[in-house]
Amino acid sequence: MVDAMKVLRKAIPVVAALLLLAGCTNSHFDPPQVADQPALVDDAGKPRLWVLTKQEEQKQVSVGGSSRRSGGFRSDTFFHFDLQALDPETARPLWKQRLLTLGDDEAQGTRPSRVIGSNTEGKLLGQEGQVVWLVLDNEPWAVSAADGRTLVNGAGLETRNPELKGLLPSESKFYGFDRGLVLMTADARPFVIRGPELKAVPYVPTPVPVAPPELKSNGSARIVPLRLPGDVQVRLVELDGRRIGLYSPAEARDAASDPFGDRLRYPYTILREGAQVRRSFWNANVVSTTRFDETYDRFTDFTAIEGAPSFLNGRFLTVPGTDNALLLEEPVGFAVLHDTRIDSEGRLAVTRLDASLKKLWTTELPISETNISPSVSYWLLPGRLLVMGAQQTVEDGVTSWETHVVTLTLADGAIRTWSLQAP
Numbered sequence: 001m002v003d004a005m006k007v008l009r010k011a012i013p014v015v016a017a018l019l020l021l022a023g024c025t026n027s028h029f030d031p032p033q034v035a036d037q038p039a040l041v042d043d044a045g046k047p048r049l050w051v052l053t054k055q056e057e058q059k060q061v062s063v064g065g066s067s068r069r070s071g072g073f074r075s076d077t078f079f080h081f082d083l084q085a086l087d088p089e090t091a092r093p094l095w096k097q098r099l100l101t102l103g104d105d106e107a108q109g110t111r112p113s114r115v116i117g118s119n120t121e122g123k124l125l126g127q128e129g130q131v132v133w134l135v136l137d138n139e140p141w142a143v144s145a146a147d148g149r150t151l152v153n154g155a156g157l158e159t160r161n162p163e164l165k166g167l168l169p170s171e172s173k174f175y176g177f178d179r180g181l182v183l184m185t186a187d188a189r190p191f192v193i194r195g196p197e198l199k200a201v202p203y204v205p206t207p208v209p210v211a212p213p214e215l216k217s218n219g220s221a222r223i224v225p226l227r228l229p230g231d232v233q234v235r236l237v238e239l240d241g242r243r244i245g246l247y248s249p250a251e252a253r254d255a256a257s258d259p260f261g262d263r264l265r266y267p268y269t270i271l272r273e274g275a276q277v278r279r280s281f282w283n284a285n286v287v288s289t290t291r292f293d294e295t296y297d298r299f300t301d302f303t304a305i306e307g308a309p310s311f312l313n314g315r316f317l318t319v320p321g322t323d324n325a326l327l328l329e330e331p332v333g334f335a336v337l338h339d340t341r342i343d344s345e346g347r348l349a350v351t352r353l354d355a356s357l358k359k360l361w362t363t364e365l366p367i368s369e370t371n372i373s374p375s376v377s378y379w380l381l382p383g384r385l386l387v388m389g390a391q392q393t394v395e396d397g398v399t400s401w402e403t404h405v406v407t408l409t410l411a412d413g414a415i416r417t418w419s420l421q422a423p
Contacts, residue, residue, distance in 0.1 A: 030056040031421045034403055035081065035122045038388050040088070040379055041132055043145050047381065048094065049086045049388070049405060050148075051420065052122050052134065054079060063110055072110040078103040079117035081136055083148040084420070088379070088386045091407045091418040097148035100136055126177035128194055133181045135172040140181055142198060152198055161200040164191070178206055218293045225262060225269045232268045233315035235279065237325035237334055240355055243284035245302055246314050246336065248277045252302040261289070261298035268323065275371070276342045280310035281357055308357045311338035313369070317350070320380050328352065328410060333360070335385075335410065339369055344394050348376065350385070350408060361413035366404045368392035374401065384409050 032053035041048045057078040064072050081100040086093050102117030117137075125133040130145045142151040158165045167185040169175070176182040180194030182203055190203040214222040235246040245255060247270075254271035255263050263270055264286065282302040289298055316325035317335040325334050333354040340347045348369045351362040367376060367389035376389035385408045390401040403420040 025062065026060040028058045030058075031400075031402070032082065034374070034420070036124055037375075038377055039124045039127075040386075041085070041127055041145055043085075044130075047088050047379075048145075049088055049379075049386065050124065050132070051084050051086070051388070051405075052124055053082050053084065053420065054120075054122065055082065056080075056118075063108075074107065074110050074112060076103060076107055076113040077115045079120060081120075081122055083143065085148060086405055086418060088381055088407055089384070091386075091405045091416045093418065095147055097143070097150075099141065099143070099148075099150060102137065121172065123172065125175065125181065128180045129196065131196070131198070133177060135175045138170055138172045140168070140175055140183065142181070157193065157198065157200075160198050161193070164200055178203070216294050217296065220294075225266050227266075227268055232323055233272060234267070234318045234323055234325050235270070235315055236267045236284070237316055237327070239327065239332070239334070243286060244305075245282040245284050246279045246311070246316060247282055247302065248273050248279050251277075251279070252282050252304075255284070256299050256301045258299040260291075261296040264297055264299050275313045275339065275369070278310045278312055279314040281305040281308035305357065309351075309353075309359060311336055311351065312340070312342065312346075314338040317380075317385065320378075326380065330411075331355065331360075340364055344368070344370065344392050344399075346370070347391070348387075348389065350413065352410065352413065363408060363413040363415055365389075365406050365408070365415065366391045366402075366417055367406065368401075372399075374403075383411065 032055040035052045035054040038049055038051045041050045057080060059076045059078065061074045061076055063074050079102045080098060082096055082098050084093055084096045102120060104113035104116050107113035120137045122136040123134060125135060127145060131142050131151065132145050134141050134143070139154040140157060141153045143149060144151055152160065154168050158168065164185065167187060169184060169186055174184045178192060180192045182190065182192050184190050191200040192203040193200045214224055216222050235251070237244050245252060247255060251271045251273060258264055282304055284302055285300045286297050287300050289296060314336050317337055318324060319326050328334055331354045333352060335350055335352045338349055338351065340349050346368065347364050348367040349362055349364045352360045354360060365387060367387060368391050369376060369389070370392065373392055374390045376387065379386040387406045387408065388403065390403045393400050393402070405418045405420070406415050408415045
């Protein structure tokens with residue numbers, strides 16, 4: 001019993017010291033925020049979803065004494081930039097790399113540190129081989145496509161390329177990507193850095209293919225309607241020899257007003273009502289018309305399909321990079337993206353339908369789609385849809401966002417999700 005008391009007396013100062021040490025530093029981390037648009041990266045033939053995040057840390061640091069009574073505390077602010085890769089099939093993280101931490105290196109005493117880095121931004125530029133380029137804090141970075149490990153940044157590029165010494169631009173707007181890092185030096189000379197050796201050579205822009213002008217059937221030039229910037233909601237599909245529109249009544253009437261065939265030829269010109277509109281399916285009637293010496297197809301009218309489902313803000317899932325609805329097989333049909341509600345509790349959903357417009361499944365995603373929500377990103381992979389967006393919640397009048405990565409199987413609508421705010 002006496003020996004046990006001696007051991008306990010010896011242990012108490014050690015425990016107290018550990019508790020004091022533990023109390024010297026205390027950190028609070030804000031949820032990580034997506035710093036730039038995510039991107040799919042090719043890792044030796046395997047797609048990986050890369051996400052660059054920025055996270056603020058508030059650290060309470062003990063200063064000026066050996067105890068709480070004789071010393072004080074200082075509040076230090078840091079901003080961490082992390083690069084994370086996720087598996088598109090499982091929506092699970094594969095690795096995470098910290099690229100940069102910004103803070104006040106001169107903080108001292110009990111005065112709060114300066115806030116350095118709050119306006120700092122990062123941007124993924126592109127991939128060349130096993131090198132991925134990004135701009136971070138107005139500085140170029142090259143990282144490995146395999147694990148996000150930093151290969152070189154600004155200082156390293158100057159070491160490899162002495163002609164760039166002191167000439168790297170200090171603003172991110174002077175960096176770009178064209179099969180390698182493109183930059184305009186401070187003395188206005190364009191360079192591109194390509195290859196595993198990361199050597200700079202004078203940059204000659206890759207020629208951009210120019211599409212030939214569109215011609216009418218009589219050989220005269222066609223005036224193409226202006227296409228507004230941004231994504232176009234695809235609401236017209238051709239299935240089993242018939243054209244089916246996903247429109248509101250007002251949109252269907254506008255589409256049917258097609259004397260010159262522009263609505264059929266350029267569906268993006270059809271009226272698009274707001275996000276609070278419900279759309280259903282319509283059969284499009286098309287005729288061939290000859291006017292003067294030109295022959296063309298045009299819409300004449302749209303007939304509502306009886307018993308067809310309707311969708312809030314409905315539009316077709318599309319083939320990436322096109323205005324064509326994605327046609328699915330086994331069974332033949334398509335998928336519709338839509339919203340579940342018009343308020344902050346609404347979520348993005350996906351419904352698959354067969355050729356008879358029968359619903360096969362509907363899956364709700366933990367993603368909001370409102371006029372204030374962050375943009376939603378989509379990638380189409382073999383047999384699945386990969387989606388990244390944020391879920392809005394309102395509690396006690398405070399709005400917060402939680403970013404989710406969702407992988408959805410197109411065969412049955414099964415999903416797997418991952419929150420970027422997960423520890």
